[in-house]
Amino acid sequence: MKKCIIEHGLGKTIVLLVCVLGVLVCVSSCDSDRVNAGGTGKLRLSLSADTTSLKKGINNSTKAATSDEFEKFLTTADYKIRIVQESDTVQSYDRFDEMPSEIELKEGAYTMIAYKGNNLPSAFENPYFEGSTDFTVKADMSTPIDVTCTLGNARVTVDYTDDFKKAYEEYATLLKTSFTSEKLEIVKEEQRPAYLQVDKDGTELNVSIRLKKVGGNETKEYPVPATIVLERRQNVRLIFKTDGTSNGIGVDILLDDKLEKETFWPEIPDFM
Structure with a gap:
């Protein structure tokens, strides 16, 4: 009696395993067909x-x-x-x-x-x-x-007018964007173009200038009030100058050779 029960149990187990294997093969075949469906x-x-x-x-x-x-x-x-x-x-x-x-x-x-x-x-x-x-x-x-x-990035160069050079003996332009961890410094007499990474929708450029007047002992840094929205493929030229009245300094911003902005900020009369 015991032997008969064991054989019957094994028979059911074998049948069940065959069914499970059949289902797995079917599922695998269906998945393979689905993967290979796209040519x-x-x-x-x-x-x-x-x-x-x-x-x-x-x-x-x-x-x-x-x-x-x-x-x-x-x-x-x-x-x-x-x-x-x-x-x-x-x-x-x-x-x-x-x-x-x-x-x-x-x-x-x-x-x-x-x-x-x-x-x-x-x-x-x-x-x-x-x-x-x-x-x-x-x-x-x-x-x-x-x-x-x-x-794919933006090209930036900096110039200074003759009257600016007469007023300041030391100067440097500093560039900062959301991509830069530190400001890129363009020192006096630097002629190499700077290239800045730009997002596909544009990236804001913050500019500041560090100055030391002729005969002075103190160097100060001043931010340019206006930000510049850089675009890829853009050629940017910054031209720093005095405002002609000894009340401050200014900068011409040329984008692809076209004057886009002329910015003056008079917060430096004490420094002049």
């Missing part, structure tokens, strides 16, 4: 670079880039490539010229990013070029996309 397509990338600034050719400015400052960025062979889907990088290449002429991707929506240089918060002589575009891959189709890379 694949192909991507073809055409890459170019544009070295002009936001509103006009940056090379036309008196204080604009020298002819060789952006020259190397016109060569796209060594641009880095990233293909992103929902913030995840699905494909990447260290050089554009090492990228296949066609790439096979699963059906879906992607973003192509091409870039060259280092997008640092602030640094001298550090242009960064970038281009991106959204695209969709469809099954059994070849998708061509064109990406044009442009200056």
